[in-house]
Amino acid sequence: MANIAAQRIKREFKEVIKSEEVAKCAIKLELVDNNYTELKGEIAGPPDTPYEGGNFVLEIKVPETYPFNPPKVRFITKIWHPNISSVTGAICLDILKDQWAAAMTLRTVLLSLQALLSAAEPDDPQDAVVARQYKENLDMFKLTARHWTNAYAGGPSVNSECDDKIKRLVDMGIEEHQARVALSSYNWDLERATEQLFS
């Protein structure tokens, strides 16, 4: 029974390669090792969201009990989203946990994650800081998410104000990512971010 996982991934892999989403560059799937236990996924940020224009890379680990248990998926590309940890990339999505069903495939998982990017669920957060910002200051959240998409996922939207603030912290000897996290968490308030970093 152990090779049912490998057999199925092989079939799914072929299915994804032929699918029209790949043709439209919406999703991508690559093998990492030859025994079909680890794959690399990629999804395009959906249009009309702060993630538009970005490409988000995912780590997909297929358990031996697949498809009876869900694959383990995590964002490798850093992303600012209420249901995705900005630190580890861990995802809070029901179908990757208790709502998994054996007929779901890697293709449907990738499409579900893309849907998650356009419809966040702040009441069931993975990253509490991001979720609070989403609920309290949606514009600030969108600005931050767009900035992160530009910084980590190759998004086109450049926000020079954010970049300037980060540069000032970097000049003070702070590592760039750390500076970005601090500023993002404090709604781009340079003073409070500095305070937190040096306290």
Place this chain on the structure above:
Amino acid sequence: MASPSPSTSHDINEPRDGGDTQNTKDEEKKDENLLECNICLDTAKDAVVSLCGHLFCWPCLHQWLETRPNRQVCPVCKAAISKEKVVPLYGRGSTKQEDPRDKVPPRPAGQRTEPEPGNNFSGFGFGDSGFHMSFGIGAFPFGFFTSTFNFGEPRPNVATHGTPMYMEEQFLSKVFLWLAMIFIAWLLFA
């Protein structure tokens, strides 16, 4: 995702030379896809179908049900399913159970119900209106209360105003009401 798939439009525009053999091949392929197990994505072996109409290999579905004993849902549409409510599919000549599977219990057997007889016997009334029974627990006089407080239970219609039946019913209900009141009084004062 609702957009029409580009492949379909492409097929229509395809040049027609030698198209017939191509078409039969495509159809064969489609048929194969239709008979794929929704779990292993291979052609279904020991095929069973759920009441919601989804096809699986019995070993695959069995393992899925074993993985989540508390949440037995269809892997495709998440309808409630169970081992008992699965229908095996027997193709022609596949009735002999060749491999006694060791790990997996045998496929549940098909259930066969006799066809419904014609409408000849519907006059007796049981089939149409349903058959109702009720239980009363307790000593004799409490029987009145249970029957009095059985709301929502279908009962015969009240006889029409003025008929002797109506008078009789009224009289009976008064008698029982008095009986009940006397009984309560006895309970209170005795």
